[in-house]
Amino acid sequence: MLTPGTLACLGAILGVSSHLGYFIHGEHHMLAVRLFILLITSPLVTFALIYRLDENASMIIAVQKAAIALSSYVVSLTTSILIYRIAFHPLRKFPGPFTARLAKLSHVLRLLTKSDNYVQADRLHKNYGDIVRVGPNELSITIPDIIPMIYGPGSKCTKTAWYDVVGLPNKSLQLERDRVTHDKRRKVWDRAFSTKALRDYESRVVGHADTLVKQLQARSGQEVDASLWFNFYSFEVMGDLAFGCSFDMLTSGKKHHGLEALQEGMAPLGIITPLPWAIPIFQALPQPAGIDQWVEFSNKQILARKKYTPEKPDIMSWLIEAENEHIDPVVSDPRWLWGDTRLVIVAGSDTSSSALTHIFYHLAKEPHVVSKLREELAPIYTPGSETEVRDIQDAKYLNGIINEALRLHPPVPSGLLRQTPPEGIMVGDTFIPGGVTVSTPTWTIGRLESCYERAEEFLPERWVDRPELVLNKAVFMPFSLGTYSCIGKQLALMELRVVTARLVTQFNIAFAPGEDGTDLFEKTKDVFTLEVAPLRMVFTPRGR
Numbered sequence: 111m112l113t114p115g116t117l118a119c120l121g122a123i124l125g126v127s128s129h130l131g132y133f134i135h136g137e138h139h140m141l142a143v144r145l146f147i148l149l150i151t152s153p154l155v156t157f158a159l160i161y162r163l164d165e166n167a168s169m170i171i172a173v174q175k176a177a178i179a180l181s182s183y184v185v186s187l188t189t190s191i192l193i194y195r196i197a198f199h200p201l202r203k204f205p206g207p208f209t210a211r212l213a214k215l216s217h218v219l220r221l222l223t224k225s226d227n228y229v230q231a232d233r234l235h236k237n238y239g240d241i242v243r244v245g246p247n248e249l250s251i252t253i254p255d256i257i258p259m260i261y262g263p264g265s266k267c268t269k270t271a272w273y274d275v276v277g278l279p280n281k282s283l284q285l286e287r288d289r290v291t292h293d294k295r296r297k298v299w300d301r302a303f304s305t306k307a308l309r310d311y312e313s314r315v316v317g318h319a320d321t322l323v324k325q326l327q328a329r330s331g332q333e334v335d336a337s338l339w340f341n342f343y344s345f346e347v348m349g350d351l352a353f354g355c356s357f358d359m360l361t362s363g364k365k366h367h368g369l370e371a372l373q374e375g376m377a378p379l380g381i382i383t384p385l386p387w388a389i390p391i392f393q394a395l396p397q398p399a400g401i402d403q404w405v406e407f408s409n410k411q412i413l414a415r416k417k418y419t420p421e422k423p424d425i426m427s428w429l430i431e432a433e434n435e436h437i438d439p440v441v442s443d444p445r446w447l448w449g450d451t452r453l454v455i456v457a458g459s460d461t462s463s464s465a466l467t468h469i470f471y472h473l474a475k476e477p478h479v480v481s482k483l484r485e486e487l488a489p490i491y492t493p494g495s496e497t498e499v500r501d502i503q504d505a506k507y508l509n510g511i512i513n514e515a516l517r518l519h520p521p522v523p524s525g526l527l528r529q530t531p532p533e534g535i536m537v538g539d540t541f542i543p544g545g546v547t548v549s550t551p552t553w554t555i556g557r558l559e560s561c562y563e564r565a566e567e568f569l570p571e572r573w574v575d576r577p578e579l580v581l582n583k584a585v586f587m588p589f590s591l592g593t594y595s596c597i598g599k600q601l602a603l604m605e606l607r608v609v610t611a612r613l614v615t616q617f618n619i620a621f622a623p624g625e626d627g628t629d630l631f632e633k634t635k636d637v638f639t640l641e642v643a644p645l646r647m648v649f650t651p652r653g654r
Contacts, residue, residue, distance in 0.1 A: 112164045114178050121182030129190040139271040142390040156180055195246045200543040206234065206243030214245045214384040225380040225635040228523035231551040241540065245384065248547040250525075252554055254561055254585045256537045260548055261591040266531040269594070270547050272386040273527075276379065278393055280449030284457070289593060294440040298432045299450075299597050302425040308600055310422055311351055312499045315601075318346050319608045320494070321360040323616055326649040333622040336647040337630070338365070340466040340609070341459070345369050347605060348458035352425045352451075353415045368407045372455060373641055375404025380637035412451040425454060457598055460639040461521035462605050467642045468519035469511060469610055471630060472568045474621045474647060479570060483507055483614050493612055502607050510570035512606050516588035518568065521639055523553035526590060552587065561585045613649065622646035 132138075138145065156179055161172035195211050196202065202211075209216040221227060234242045235252050244250045260267040269287040277285045283299055286292040301307065322343050326334065342359035345366070349355050357366040378401065382389055397405075415426050429450055432441045440446070473480050486507040495501065502508055532544040542548065557565045561582040562572065572579035580586075589596035596602070613619065621627075625646040633643035 112160060112167075112175060114175060117160075117175050117179040118182040121179040122186040125183040125186030125188075126190045129187055129194070133191075134194065137271050139275055139387045139390065142275075142387045143394050146391045146394075153177075153180060199246065201243050201247065201249065201546065204241055204243040204249060205238040207238075210244050211246060214248075217245070217384045218381060221381045221384070225377070225637060227380060227383075227636040228551055228553040229636075231524060232554045232557075235551070235554055241537075245547070247545070248549075249542065251537065251542075251548055251550055252558060253537050253540075254555070254558070254582050256535075256548070257550055257555075257585055257587065257591070259535055259537065260528040260530075260550070261526070261587065261594070263592040265528075265592060267528040267535070267548070268531070270386070270527040270529045272383060272389075275386050275389040275393075276383075277449050277452070278390060280445045280452070281443065282446065282449030282453040283597070284453050284594075285449065291440050292593065294438065295446065296593075296597065298428060298441055302423075302428040303597050303601060307423065308604065311601060312604070314350050315347055315604055315608055316494075316498055318343055318350065318360060319612045321346075322609065323493075323612055325360060325363060326613070326617065327651055329649070331648060331650050333646050333648060336470055336645045337463065337467040337642045338644065340463040340470075341365075341369060341642075343609060344459045344462035344466070344605065345372075347462070348455060349411075350424075351601075352454045352458060353411045354418075354420045354424055354426075355411070355414070367403070368411075369459075371400065371403040371407040372459065374398075374400025376456065376460075376637040376639070376641065377635070380635060383638065408452045408455055409448065411455070412447060426451075456639065457596070458601075460641070461596075462602050464519065464521050464640040464642050465512070465515060465602070465606055466609055467630070467645055469515040469606065470613070470619065470647065471627050471645055472515060472518075473511075473610075473614065474619050475627070476568060479511065479568070480614055480619060482570075483511060483610075487611055487615055491611055491615065493615060498611075499604055499608060502611050503604075505607070505611075506574045507570055508607055508611060509603075510573035511610065512603065513573045513586070513588075514568055514570045517556040517562070517586060519640070520552040520556060520588045522590075523551070523636055523640060524638075525549040525551045525555075526594075555585050558585070616652060617649040618652055620648045620650075622648050 153176060157172050157176040160175050160179070161167055161169065164172065164175070167175060192212055199211075207216070217230070220230060231242075231244070231250055234244060234250065240251065240253045242250045259265060268289075269285075273285045273287050283292065283295050286295060322339065325339070342363075342365075345357060345368070346360050349357050349368075357368055358364075359366050359369065378392070378398070382392060412426070416430055420427065429447055433444060433447050434442075436442045473483075486505055487502070490501050490505065492498070492501070527547055527549050530542050530544050530546045530548060534544040534546075535542050555561070559565050561580075563579040563581060569576070569579060589599040589602075627645065630643050630645045635641040635643075
């Protein structure tokens with residue numbers, strides 16, 4: 111006979127054993143759905159076992175005993191987890207909020223009210239120092255020396271479990287954890303961003319800038335949402351260069367449903383990122399309409415693109431060709447093309463529009479910067495010339511403005527997650543154990559007084575003729591570093607240079623009445639990339 115006391119003891123032993131013998135060893139995120147199914151079916155299974163094995167148990171008694179066994183298991187498992195995380199975990203001595211030692215739940219609950227992960231990280235570092243325990247097995251670190259250790263070419267750190275699950279069931283260059291596989295896939299992408307390919311993209315980047323200028327001229331002296339128009343521009347460039355299509359946003363001035371789908375599809379990512387194990391479970395459940403629309407939109411783009419061959423190769427030309435012609439599954443597996451389609455939409459639109467918005471926020475706020483930029487551009491730049499892109503490629507002050515905006519407002523402000531190698535790493539005199547998730551919050555790093563003099567000020571000169579204002583250039587990484595650095599960096603910089611030069615030379619730039627950027631910073635969302643809030647501005651053609 112299975113007495114309640116016996117069942118309670120068995121449940122307690124099993125709870126502690128499953129934690130110490132299984133859950134604290136290795137990664138289990140890819141089994142999350144199975145474990146979730148096991149969890150929700152365990153009451154029925156336990157009841158059935160007790161009812162079958164205990165001849166004296168009625169159905170009611172079996173239900174009661176099953177409840178005792180399961181309750182004992184859950185309580186002992188939870189207690190074991192909490193005691194371990196508080197008193198025995200390798201990170202137990204690192205400072206941080208007490209709730210972060212226990213679970214990431216409080217972090218997620220905070221993000222549900224306001225998706226500002228980078229602001230939270232900055233606040234934690236101000237309260238707790240350079241190394242903060244932000245989760246049971248996670249550290250946020252703002253010591254500059256760690257950057258090459260976790261992101262640099264020779265880093266032994268790897269990508270975390272988050273990269274395995276966020277794109278399921280597809281694969282993509284950005285999400286690949288295995289370095290050898292990543293390098294094979296990157297060779298395919300390299301062809302799409304070669305010097306020759308970038309030269310072929312120039313006229314299209316400039317053409318969309320022409321359209322943007324015409325639309326702003328048509329709205330001369332009127333209030334416009336600059337962040338929205340920069341979204342239109344970057345999305346149109348992405349559509350043209352990746353899929354050979356137009357979404358007609360620059361010509362119509364209206365948001366395409368694809369842009370709405372992207373924003374709604376990315377929104378949950380900022381909230382659920384702290385819980386990678388929950389992502390497969392979330393994906394297995396019925397999806398919110400916004401996510402379904404995002405998946406449908408991205409799938410439609412690649413299906414439509416595969417039906418024709420463009421006159422000039424675009425980004426997808428190389429990826430489609432690789433899928434069709436190669437035997438190696440790293441190249442030919444169709445899941446790569448589906449996943450890389452979403453990558454090119456996100457990376458090709460969100461990051462550029464965010465950077466442009468913040469560039470023009472600072473230009474409107476700092477008129478002397480505009481004057482100095484015009485002085486630099488006057489002798490070297492003619493809008494519409496065949497060499498427009500190359501004429502401004504090495505414009506020092508223009509590039510300084512772009513660098514300074516990216517320093518203060520990085521497109522991925524919370525940083526990228528990495529996992530320390532089994533042997534751990536040394537950061538100065540501090541040992542970081544192996545198997546720990548680490549990150550460097552890029553937004554905070556870019557504002558460290560130990561790395562930049564007058565760090566909170568917008569000073570393009572620090573990148574031009576005031577090098578003493580940059581105390582540690584190694585921390586500047588808006589496009590990441592090493593093997594996993596952004597492959598589209600040069601294209602993004604081309605877009606930023608062209609639009610900035612065009613608008614500065616052709617318009618007077620000002621905030622709209624009552625605008626000071628407060629909403630931009632209060633309402634911008636961190637959804638891995640930045641979803642920028644409206645920025646109300648007035649563009650008036652020069653000479654009027």
